[in-house]
Amino acid sequence: FVQALGREARAEGDPARGEKVFRGTLTNCFSCHAIGGAGGKVGPDVSAVGTGLPVDMMIESVLWPNRQVKEGYGSTAVITKADQIHQGFRVNEDKQTLILRDPNQEGVLRIPIADIKARKEIGSVMPEGLANGLTRAELRDLIRFLCDLGKPGPFRVQDRPLVRRYDVKDASGKSSRRFATVEGLLPVTEIPGLADVRFDLEVLQPGRFRIAVN
Numbered sequence: 001f002v003q004a005l006g007r008e009a010r011a012e013g014d015p016a017r018g019e020k021v022f023r024g025t026l027t028n029c030f031s032c033h034a035i036g037g038a039g040g041k042v043g044p045d046v047s048a049v050g051t052g053l054p055v056d057m058m059i060e061s062v063l064w065p066n067r068q069v070k071e072g073y074g075s076t077a078v079i080t081k082a083d084q085i086h087q088g089f090r091v092n093e094d095k096q097t098l099i100l101r102d103p104n105q106e107g108v109l110r111i112p113i114a115d116i117k118a119r120k121e122i123g124s125v126m127p128e129g130l131a132n133g134l135t136r137a138e139l140r141d142l143i144r145f146l147c148d149l150g151k152p153g154p155f156r157v158q159d160r161p162l163v164r165r166y167d168v169k170d171a172s173g174k175s176s177r178r179f180a181t182v183e184g185l186l187p188v189t190e191i192p193g194l195a196d197v198r199f200d201l202e203v204l205q206p207g208r209f210r211i212a213v214n
Contacts, residue, residue: 002056002059002060003056005059005139005140005143006055006056006059006143008136008140009055009059009140009141009143009144009147010055010144010147012137012140013140013141013143013144013145013147014141014144015141015144015145015147015148015154015155016145017138017141017145018138018141018142018143018144018145018146019145019155019181019182021134021138021141021142021145022142022145022146023179023181023190026133026134027130027131027134027142030179032126033045033046034046034047034179035047035149035157035164035179035182036157036162036164036180036182037164038164038165038179038180039179042126043070043073043126044070044073046146046149047149047150047157048149048150048157049146049149049150050146050147050148050149050150050151050155051149051150051151052150053068053146053147055143055147058143058146058147059143062130062131062139062142062143062146063128063131064128065123065124065126065127065128066123066124066128069123069124073089073124074089074090074121074122074123074124075087075088075089075121075122075123075124076088076089076090076098076100076119076120076121076122077119077120077122078098078100078111078116078118078119079116079117079118079119080111080115080116080117081115081116081117082115083117086100086102086109086111087100087102087122088100088101088102088108088109089101091108093113095113096112096113096114097110097111097112097113098110098111098112098113098116098119099111149182154182154183155182156182157182158183158184162180162184163180163184163186163199163201164179164180164184165177165178165179165180165199165200166178166179166180166186166197166198166199167197167198167199168191168192168195168196168197168198169195169196169198170192170193170194170195171192171193171194171195178190178191178197185214
């Protein structure tokens with residue numbers, strides 16, 4: 001199955017359509033993964049994933065995420081002797097302290113080894129079955145898009161500074177976060193009608209700068 005899907009992705013997969021699948025509400029990949037530093041922090045940034053994983057490992061990572069867990073992204077659950085429950089990515093551990101990183105919070109959590117009552121290695125926090133709702137064509141397009149990420153061409157994150165995070169407020173006042181495409185565009189089709197679109201700029205040093213809007 002993996003070999004057949006890999007051949008289809010290379011021969012028939014459309015990375016442009018695959019990017020739309022990645023950005024879609026069904027897969028909601030941006031909730032956990034970032035491209036160009038913009039997106040979720042639960043999983044690794046996938047900007048250059050296509051340069052490091054062959055197609056068969058890419059397919060396994062999407063369909064069976066616990067088979068391919070990137071170092072530093074294996075989740076650990078801990079119950080302390082005070083019956084507190086903690087879960088996060090293991091940053092470091094020695095004889096005295098276990099250090100976990102909670103992807104939903106800033107900073108790290110230091111848990112004394114002596115305070116731990118029980119612990120379990122959970123593996124990837126990415127649930128299996130996320131791709132079950134995709135058609136065969138959508139799945140091979142998604143795999144092709146991931147395989148092209150980072151390689152020379154239109155799906156390589158550009159070095160020049162681009163706005164990649166937007167806050168969009170619709171007419172009812174509801175706010176949501178939007179992220180740019182690999183190319184650095186915010187598709188108008190993803191903006192809900194008449195909306196207020198905002199973004200922040202981080203200025204690293206004083207001086208003049210120019211904002212170009214296409």
